[in-house]
Amino acid sequence: MTGRxxxxxxxxxMPAFPDPDPARFPAFPEAAREAVRDAAxxxxxxxxxxxxxxxxxxxxxxxxxxxxxxxxxxAVKDRTLRHLDRYLLQLEESVTAAGGTVHWxxxxxxxxxxxxxxxxxxxxxxxxxxxxMATQEIGLNEALEAAGVxxxxxxxxxLIVQLGHDRPSHILVPAIHRNRGEIRDIFRAEMGRWGRPxxxxxxxxxxxxxxxxxLHLRExxxxxxxxxxxxxxxxxxxxxxxxxxxxxxxxxxxTLPETLISVVGIxxxxxxxxxxxxxxxxxxxxxxxxxxNPYTTLWxxxxxxxxxxxxxxxxxHLVLLDNGRTDILADxxxxxxxxxxxxxxxxxxxxxxxxxxxxxxxxxxPGPIGAVLSPQLRGTGSPIDASLPYxxxxxxxxYDVCPVAIxxxxxxxxxxxxxxxxxxxxxxxxxxxxxxxxxxxxxRAAMRAARLLLDRPDAxxxxxxxxxxxxxxxxxxxxxxxxxxxxTDARELPEPPPEPFRDWWARERGTATRTGSKDRKGDDGPK
Amino acid sequence: MRVALFxxxxxxxxxxxxxxxxxxLLERLGVAVDFPAGQTCCGQPQYNTGYRHEAEPLLRRTxxxxxxxxxxxxxxxxxxxxxxxxxxxxxxxxxxxGRGSALAELADGLAPxxxxxxxxxxxxxxxxxxxxxxPHVVTYHPSCHGLRSLGLGDRPRRLLAAxxxxxxxxxxxAEECCGFGGTFAVKNPDVSAAMGADKLRSARAxxxxxxxxxxxxxxxxxxxxLRRRDDPLRTLHIAEILAATEEDAPR
Ligand code: SF4
Numbered sequence: 001m002t003g004r005x006x007x008x009x010x011x012x013x014m015p016a017f018p019d020p021d022p023a024r025f026p027a028f029p030e031a032a033r034e035a036v037r038d039a040a041x042x043x044x045x046x047x048x049x050x051x052x053x054x055x056x057x058x059x060x061x062x063x064x065x066x067x068x069x070x071x072x073x074x075a076v077k078d079r080t081l082r083h084l085d086r087y088l089l090q091l092e093e094s095v096t097a098a099g100g101t102v103h104w105x106x107x108x109x110x111x112x113x114x115x116x117x118x119x120x121x122x123x124x125x126x127x128x129x130x131x132x133m134a135t136q137e138i139g140l141n142e143a144l145e146a147a148g149v150x151x152x153x154x155x156x157x158x159l160i161v162q163l164g165h166d167r168p169s170h171i172l173v174p175a176i177h178r179n180r181g182e183i184r185d186i187f188r189a190e191m192g193r194w195g196r197p198x199x200x201x202x203x204x205x206x207x208x209x210x211x212x213x214x215l216h217l218r219e220x221x222x223x224x225x226x227x228x229x230x231x232x233x234x235x236x237x238x239x240x241x242x243x244x245x246x247x248x249x250x251x252x253x254x255t256l257p258e259t260l261i262s263v264v265g266i267x268x269x270x271x272x273x274x275x276x277x278x279x280x281x282x283x284x285x286x287x288x289x290x291x292x293n294p295y296t297t298l299w300x301x302x303x304x305x306x307x308x309x310x311x312x313x314x315x316x317h318l319v320l321l322d323n324g325r326t327d328i329l330a331d332x333x334x335x336x337x338x339x340x341x342x343x344x345x346x347x348x349x350x351x352x353x354x355x356x357x358x359x360x361x362x363x364x365x366p367g368p369i370g371a372v373l374s375p376q377l378r379g380t381g382s383p384i385d386a387s388l389p390y391x392x393x394x395x396x397x398x399y400d401v402c403p404v405a406i407x408x409x410x411x412x413x414x415x416x417x418x419x420x421x422x423x424x425x426x427x428x429x430x431x432x433x434x435x436x437x438x439x440x441x442x443x444r445a446a447m448r449a450a451r452l453l454l455d456r457p458d459a460x461x462x463x464x465x466x467x468x469x470x471x472x473x474x475x476x477x478x479x480x481x482x483x484x485x486x487x488t489d490a491r492e493l494p495e496p497p498p499e500p501f502r503d504w505w506a507r508e509r510g511t512a513t514r515t516g517s518k519d520r521k522g523d524d525g526p527k
Numbered sequence: 528m529r530v531a532l533f534x535x536x537x538x539x540x541x542x543x544x545x546x547x548x549x550x551x552l553l554e555r556l557g558v559a560v561d562f563p564a565g566q567t568c569c570g571q572p573q574y575n576t577g578y579r580h581e582a583e584p585l586l587r588r589t590x591x592x593x594x595x596x597x598x599x600x601x602x603x604x605x606x607x608x609x610x611x612x613x614x615x616x617x618x619x620x621x622x623x624x625g626r627g628s629a630l631a632e633l634a635d636g637l638a639p640x641x642x643x644x645x646x647x648x649x650x651x652x653x654x655x656x657x658x659x660x661x662p663h664v665v666t667y668h669p670s671c672h673g674l675r676s677l678g679l680g681d682r683p684r685r686l687l688a689a690x691x692x693x694x695x696x697x698x699x700x701a702e703e704c705c706g707f708g709g710t711f712a713v714k715n716p717d718v719s720a721a722m723g724a725d726k727l728r729s730a731r732a733x734x735x736x737x738x739x740x741x742x743x744x745x746x747x748x749x750x751x752x753l754r755r756r757d758d759p760l761r762t763l764h765i766a767e768i769l770a771a772t773e774e775d776a777p778r
Contacts, residue, residue, distance in 0.1 A: 023626025395671035416577030451581040454568040486713035490720035491751030501543035
């Protein structure tokens, strides 16, 4: 099978827009242009990313064995992914033995259908949610809404996004693009429509905003009969689910409702309970720069009493989500992206994210990890997905901070190759060969021409001499046409030198090699 | 000692003064310099833009050009990183694609012999004071590939600090990328220019007259922005500072 990728095979969040519609999600450079010009947004992002970036660096520097923890995390994840089938079956067995029910969802539609049916079967029309990337990825809230079920986000930043009819722009801090004043305005305008209104005369101090959210959310926690979560880790050996969080809203959602449904990507499994030792150190330090996050909730099915003691939920459902992950697993270079533990350190350190903001990435996964994940999950057919692999200078800051050592630049270059050359990919378990994405023919021709020139030193030399002649003729363009315009819009071109280096060499050194004599007059190089 | 100079295509065509500076500097330190004429470009633009297969002939050419040279020295951190990090990777990919191990053998044979200039000076020659004279206030921008792929660390700054007359000032946020990124500069011009502007703001805040770097491609981006604004701050490759003496000052 061969063909051009037309649209995304996989639903990747951005609620209600199953396809990254080019009108709403233009290619990255266009989307980024607006953000770059938005001075307030850039100031918010710069302040937020630099603060957390510096704190992370300090938190990581405290651990003498950080490099070993990082290597161990990488090794555990790689080993798990290599034998993913086995660990998932073991997980299913452990969860089932502990009184939970395991469901398998091949894609977003199947996962949404399973969850919707489970909720409707309880007779409830409201659910409370713990912050979860997987449920955003599949657009669960929108699917539930279509079935007449209201999902309430309970994480503070998710609440801000939900109340503001907004899109998340960061994995950990989805409202990072908002400042306090904007949050106060959203709370004042919207809280009343969803439940308890914001207190009279609400100010914009963090304490006031947090208190308003607490009051608004508390009535939801106490009323809800169904909770929906994701998980940071799942332990195959014991069937234990693990959620790390800072606010305590997760603990509420995981313990108060009668029915708990967790939607988790299949790559979140780890083999043994001991493996958590690594990630419970690396994840908090990488994401919130804390030694330990305030709340870590672990639960194993319904517990030893299978829920009979009335403590915690009396029904637990685990929905294991593939949604393109096994296809990624089939790709030797790209599969390392599945090691990701969603800490968001790569976003906070990324100079491109800092200027472009999260929305420009057109996916629930922004930043460097988004740039390698979205085009793998959705394919490289749409303008946004074909441009994401290029949304990086390959500076390597993301790789440096990644607690599971994902070589994001390597994967970006690999995906660039897929965009411009096509090649083998796996789609729904079938190996296919895709054709290059549209709009790269001229570049391909130019790259080929450059290579042919560069493969012949004499031709290169002729070209270089042409440049020198242009200089002598006084040809010094300040504006270039075509793709070169993007360079000269902001910068002057380098001044062409009087002669290329190889001509200087031939004249001054000839073929003979001379060694370091101190006095060498008259070999003036190009000035 | 004898080394082969890998001048790089950008320096050959646009910044020959950097190549000349490397030759003079090394010769002053008693090192004989060869310039194998078969060299052109390492293929980094092709590779990084997604045209790995177009880069393969350039890998072969580069490996052949430097065949038999135990030390290959280049005044570019990113070209050194290309050869050291990506060539072996290209070789492995070719082998994985069922095209045999020839490319991998060439890549693995060349990679360990390639040194970025400051690395060669400090690690192989064991010098930090190269006898240079440059009476200016200088700040150093460590380009990303030198900083993160090669791990050059403080080698360039140690070399600069030992230059007579030179006052080295810290660049705030030095480790942040300047926004060049090869074809990134034209594919994402707005973000690239925003990053460049921030880098230049830091450079000006440092109080330096000269913004020094070890990669002329990054300096072409930053210098081009400076000249567009007629900014008095100027960019200069570290080789040209290290080659400067009291008798022979650079531009
Ligand atoms: S790619 Fe690495 S740094 Fe980025 S979110 Fe995932 S684990 Fe964290």
